[in-house]
Each structure stands twice: as structure tokens, then as C-alpha cells.
Amino acid sequence: MEKVIDIRHLNKSFGNHEVLRDVNFSVAKGEVVCLIGSSGSGKSTLLRCINLLETPTGGEIIYNGENILDKNHDIRKHRTHLGMVFQSFNLFNNHNVLKNCVVGQQKVLKRSKQEAESNALKYLEIVGMDKYVSAKPSQLSGGQKQRVAIARALAMDPDVMLFDEPTSALDPEMVGEVLKVMRRLAEEGNTMLIVTHEMEFAKEVADRIVFMDKGVIVEEGPPSQVLVNPQHDRTKEFLKRTL
Ligand code: ADP
Ligand code: MG
Numbered sequence: 380m381e382k383v384i385d386i387r388h389l390n391k392s393f394g395n396h397e398v399l400r401d402v403n404f405s406v407a408k409g410e411v412v413c414l415i416g417s418s419g420s421g422k423s424t425l426l427r428c429i430n431l432l433e434t435p436t437g438g439e440i441i442y443n444g445e446n447i448l449d450k451n452h453d454i455r456k457h458r459t460h461l462g463m464v465f466q467s468f469n470l471f472n473n474h475n476v477l478k479n480c481v482v483g484q485q486k487v488l489k490r491s492k493q494e495a496e497s498n499a500l501k502y503l504e505i506v507g508m509d510k511y512v513s514a515k516p517s518q519l520s521g522g523q524k525q526r527v528a529i530a531r532a533l534a535m536d537p538d539v540m541l542f543d544e545p546t547s548a549l550d551p552e553m554v555g556e557v558l559k560v561m562r563r564l565a566e567e568g569n570t571m572l573i574v575t576h577e578m579e580f581a582k583e584v585a586d587r588i589v590f591m592d593k594g595v596i597v598e599e600g601p602p603s604q605v606l607v608n609p610q611h612d613r614t615k616e617f618l619k620r621t622l
Contacts, residue, residue: 380407380408380409380410381407381408382405382406382407382408382441383406383407383408383442383443383538383539383570384405384406384429384440384441384442384539384572385405385439385440385441385442386402386403386404386405386425386429386438386439386440386441387403387438387439387440387441388401388402388403388437388438388439389401389402389403389425389428389435389437389438389439389440390402390435390436390437390438391421391424391428391433391435391436391594392436397594398421398424398594399421399424399425399428399435399594400594400595401438401595402421402425402438402594402595402596403596404589404596404599406539406570406572407570408538408570409568409569409570410570410571410586410587411565411569411570411571411573411584411585411586411587412571412572412573412585412586412587412588412589413573413574413575413581413584413585413587413588413589413602414426414572414573414574414575414589414591415574415575415576415578415581415588415589415590415591415617416590416591416592416617417592417617417620420591420592420593420594421591421593421594422543422574422591423543423544423574425591426463426541426543426572426574428440429442429461429541429572430457430458430461430463430541431447431454431457431458434448435448442457442460443460443538455487459487459488459535459537460537460538460539461537461538461539461540461541462532462533462535462537462539462540462541463532463540463541463543464525464528464529464532464540464541464542464543464545465528465543465545466543466544466545466547466548467548468516468521468524468525468527468528468548469528470516470524470527470528470531471516472515472516472517473515474515474516475512475513475514475515476503476508476511476512476513476514476515476516476519476527477496477499477500477503477512477513479516479527479531480495480499480502480503480527480530480531480534481495481496481499481534483531483534483535484498484499484534484535487535488535488536495534498534498536499530499531499534500512501534502529502530502531502533502534503527503530505530505533505560505563506526506527506529506530506533506560507526507556507560508523508526508527508530511523511527520550520553521548521549521550521553522549522550522553522554522556522557525545525546525549525553525557526556526557526560528545529545529557529560529561529564533564538570539570539571539572540564540569540570540571540572541571541572541573542561542571542572542573542574542575543574544574544575544576545557545561545573545575546558546575546577547576554577558577558580561573561580561584562580562583562584565584566584573585576621578606578618578621581602581606582602582606582607583602585601585602586601587599587600587601587602588600588601588602588604588605588606590605590609590611590613590614590617592613592617597611597613597614598610598611598613598614606618
């Protein structure tokens, strides 16, 4: 299968603290990969290396066949191919919902206002937020904000959606509405790399589960293997604590 992200021997240290150690893994086109592991295991750092918010200390990240760590690689252009959804929403609080989903398309992709708005509306409808185009983020619940953040990322027509614990900051009653949207995106064939603690969700939607511990990929495979019949003691320990 065609690899969108191919990571080889990736290392990342902060000072003498090794946060990622010889990480090897890939994401194929249309694949949904859930990355799980305890807090501090390096999941966010791995995502941040993929969109070059962090510079790896060693190894390679091949993105659609190109080595993005090559010093001649255009970082800004690279980031336009990735949709990023964070725990903390990161909406523009001074803009309404529609504008939040339009500015990136206009500024970065140079789309006309009309084109950007119709594209934004298409995705706001998918996430069920098309009735709120004029609302400001401060008027929305956490679940609604996160759904707008997902629509905003999708409106850039990314190759891959990266999610970093998208439901961790939400009140429990709002987790379901965000997972529902993500489930739909997974079913529609979007390529997704998701850091999550929602094990039931991961079991349902993931083609592959990657378990990280202390900067190392300990185990990976289909949910039926990693979540149901884990091979490593560290995976068993982690699942015992989370389930
Ligand atoms: P996770 O997302 O799995 O909880 P992180 O990738 O956020 O883990 O962090 C992994 C380790 O790297 C932690 O020990 C964290 O303290 C450290 N770390 C992350 N970012 C930085 C940074 N900018 N400077 C120093 N240490 C960092
Ligand atoms: Mg994290």
C-alpha cells in the first residue's frame, strides 16, 4: 500500500533526555492508526515531529516519497498537507466559526473568499456545525469548538489528519459527539493518525494500534491483537490501568 508517512529510525532528544528512540513506523493512504501509551511516552512529540513543530535529532521522515528533514524542504508547504487537531482547540477567538474555517484557505491556499466559504460550509455541515457559522468560539461548548476545529482542518483538504488527544479536554458528555465525527471520517476513508486514550473508540475505528512506552514503539498491530491479546508485558500493564 502507498505510504503517506514513513518514519525510519527517528530519534528526538531534549538536552540529554531521549524522548523518541529509534522509532520506525508508517501510515498508508486511507489507513486509521491510533497511537496509545502513558503520559510522557512521546506521543505528542512524535506528532510534532511529523508536522515539523519539533526537529528530530536523527532519522528520517519520508512524506509522500519526500524526505521532509532535508534542509531544502519547504516546511510551510509541508504543513499545508497535514490537518492538525489539538486537545485545546486553538480556534481564533476573535473570528466567528465561518471565518475560522476560511482564513487558512485564503491565506495559505490562496483560495477566493467564495470558494473558501463554500468549502468551509461543506465541512461544517459534516461536523454538524453549519447552523453556527456566525457564532464566536466563546459562545460554543467544548465539543462544538472541537468539531469546528476538525472542520477547519478538513477545509484545507489535507492528505492526513493528525489528532492529539482531541477529546481529553472535553466534559464527558461531549466526548461522544466528537468521536462520532471522527468515526465518520474514518469510515469515509480519510488517512488519520490519532493519539487517544479512548480505547473503545480505538478498538472500533483503528486499522492499526501502535503502543508507545518511554519513547519506544513496544507493539503494533490490529486492535484484535494489541488491545485484546497483547504480547508484551508493558502493553498488558498499560491496558490493565486504562480499561
Ligand atoms: P505524551 O504526549 O506521550 O504524553 P510528550 O511527547 O508530550 O508525551 O512528552 C514526552 C517527554 O518529552 C516528556 O518527558 C516531556 O516532559 C518531554 N518533553 C516534551 N516536550 C519537551 C520540550 N519542549 N522540552 C523538554 N522536554 C520536553
Ligand atoms: Mg501528549
